[in-house]
Amino acid sequence: MLPVAASRSSLSKVEALAKTGQQSKAMAEAEHLLELSQRSTEALRFAADLNLEHGSPRAALELYWELLHSPQLKLDPDERAELVYRVGVSAQQAGDLDTAEKQLTEALRLNPDEHRALRALAGVQAAREQWQEQLDT
Numbered sequence: 001m002l003p004v005a006a007s008r009s010s011l012s013k014v015e016a017l018a019k020t021g022q023q024s025k026a027m028a029e030a031e032h033l034l035e036l037s038q039r040s041t042e043a044l045r046f047a048a049d050l051n052l053e054h055g056s057p058r059a060a061l062e063l064y065w066e067l068l069h070s071p072q073l074k075l076d077p078d079e080r081a082e083l084v085y086r087v088g089v090s091a092q093q094a095g096d097l098d099t100a101e102k103q104l105t106e107a108l109r110l111n112p113d114e115h116r117a118l119r120a121l122a123g124v125q126a127a128r129e130q131w132q133e134q135l136d137t
Helices: 004-019 023-036 041-054 057-068 077-094 097-110 115-127 131-136
Strands: none
Touching: 004 023, 004 041, 023 041, 041 057, 041 077, 057 077, 077 097, 077 115, 097 115, 115 131
């Protein structure tokens, strides 16, 4: 694992690269941090969030999936719902509508008040032209 001060500094650098339009450098640095941290849950979450916002939705999906199934990860129900939502959104953005629908439905089961998951699920149904299902959601 990286020392705390070094990891915060590195994370800040990666964020700055992404926010200044240097996504490829940011993604390379994030991957390097993942390896240095031995794919810690914190580094996985950071890299997944970074990919979802600035990089590849497919990479974000893979990282969130790895995080969701990490034996090190301890989540309360709301945190789990948030992570499942992020898996669903990244799947939706990657064009994997089956996975998106399953994960967004699960996020809603975990937290019925999660309006973002409901909105994203409606988007999946619209992409599939499932108009009646969209009305029923």
